Amino acid sequence: MSTYYKGKRAATYNRIWKTFSEKTLATTVDYIKVSRLYEAPKAQGKHPRILDVACGTGLLLQKLAQLSPQAELYGIDQSSDMLAQAQKILANEPHIHLTQGSLKSDKMTALPYQPASFDLITCTNAFHYLDNPRAVLQSLATLLSPHGQLVLEDYARRPFPFPWKPFEWLIKGVDPQHNKAYTRTEAQQICEAAGLQILAANDFSAGPLWQCWIIRAEVRKSN
């Protein structure tokens, strides 16, 4: 269980990380292929189903509800205090379902979702926490519908001359659950090893300290 996203840190998260969240979450929303999100569900007379994993305080879910007001939205996070913040900002959103749960490779099968049931899965600013990211992505891939898309975003490990090692040491001092930040190339390789096909990928800046990457992927079709 995270020691960071508790109590006051959860209560002040949106304020402390405002600039970072605005940039990373706006970039994430822009990266969603909206036509694809609607087309297949519409053909089946359904509304899109969206899952935001490690949803934190619900800021992305709020944006996704604006993007797709009819969508059925689900959020999962391991921190009850972050989810309590999400409950507050999403109180008037009837289509959003929040669940406390952990993205751990040995616990993924316990996630309360049907296979192939989501048209979009998002995961922002949390990939660096995963102890087995490939296994987690494999499990998320089973939740994507055949036309579904995964949009994955996180901050990147920065190359020399940025002093990444001392910077990461400081991050770990504040937040011991931080596991490892990946470059975009590494993240793409993990996606591919998990059976995903990369549709688009990009780097962007979220301020002087934070370089980020973003990937859109789908389940690789077998020939």
Ligand SMILES: C[S@@+](CC[C@H](N)C(=O)[O-])C[C@H]1O[C@@H](n2cnc3c(N)ncnc32)[C@H](O)[C@@H]1O
């Ligand atoms: C930096 S916050 C990002 C929250 C949100 N995705 C956003 O971008 O605003 C990281 C979140 O990941 C959650 N988290 C970290 N590891 C997790 C895990 N293994 N399973 C579920 N949630 C996790 C934390 O509780 C926290 O809410």
